[in-house]
Amino acid sequence: MSERDGWLGRAAEAARIAADRGDLWLPGALGSLPYLAWLPLLLTVAGAPRTSDVAFLGAGLFSSDLFPFNLVLIATLAALGVLVAVLVAALAEASLLRSGEPAVVRPLIHDVEAVFSVMLVAALPSVGAAAAVINGVIAVAPGEFGSPDLGVPLALRIALHLVPLLVLLAVLAWLGQAVAAIAIRRAVARHALPVGKAIRAGLHDIARHPLRRLGLALVALLADLLAVVLAVVVLGALWAPIGADLRGGHLISPSALLLLVGFVAIWLAIILAFGALHVWVSTWWSLELGATVDVGRTEAEEARP
16 A cells, blocks of 8 residues: 555645645645634734623624614625635635646636635535524623623633534534535636536535545644644743733833744744645645645656656
């Protein structure tokens, strides 16, 4: 059995390719930024919202003279932001998949449109579940705000009321990731399928190989979450002295500036690490599916008999 024969063997081969192809880390980082790579910086610098912040924001929104139009505006802006993020991710993924395909004759915009369409269609069930979760939070939160403090954090008390919806959201996001990964490669292959047929091909492929496909999607999801946790720990340790200086009004002190420069450098290195992780997962999917778009092959390897 060769190294690429087997699920774990292809994972190891994808890791080797990702390590050797540093030129793919930048498009990989671009694809990771709209997904989860932005989260560690936000959690480190802005911090998680406090209960008082959420209560103040909610009271301001519902008591405003513009209610409910202010909520409609926020939802519209959020939807536009999601569309832009998906478009950036589609551009990065299309560039990544095309990077190892020799003599690509179709325009890049074709692949971007296909990847963008697949991502949107695959995300629709998760979006619906997310909307149900938001509606559940709106229904439950007012009662929890007024309940006596029993030593349980507010977010946890609200989440306990929404366990079935949260589980459904997690399962749909997991399935959507698997379907999208397969359908994207069917939609940008040399014999590309239309988006609808590519989605159906993804569903049929998962039905034929549920353990391997869903297992890969689960590993990718857990790897991303682990990367976020590690990044938050590293950035949090670096930000602690900077935050102390900023709270003390020492923004222009030499020590604060040096620490800030180091923090930015480490954050950029973490973004590249997210890019390498994205390349690993993307390459593993291509190897697992036997896709004609192989991001890992260099020109020298293509010339070999």
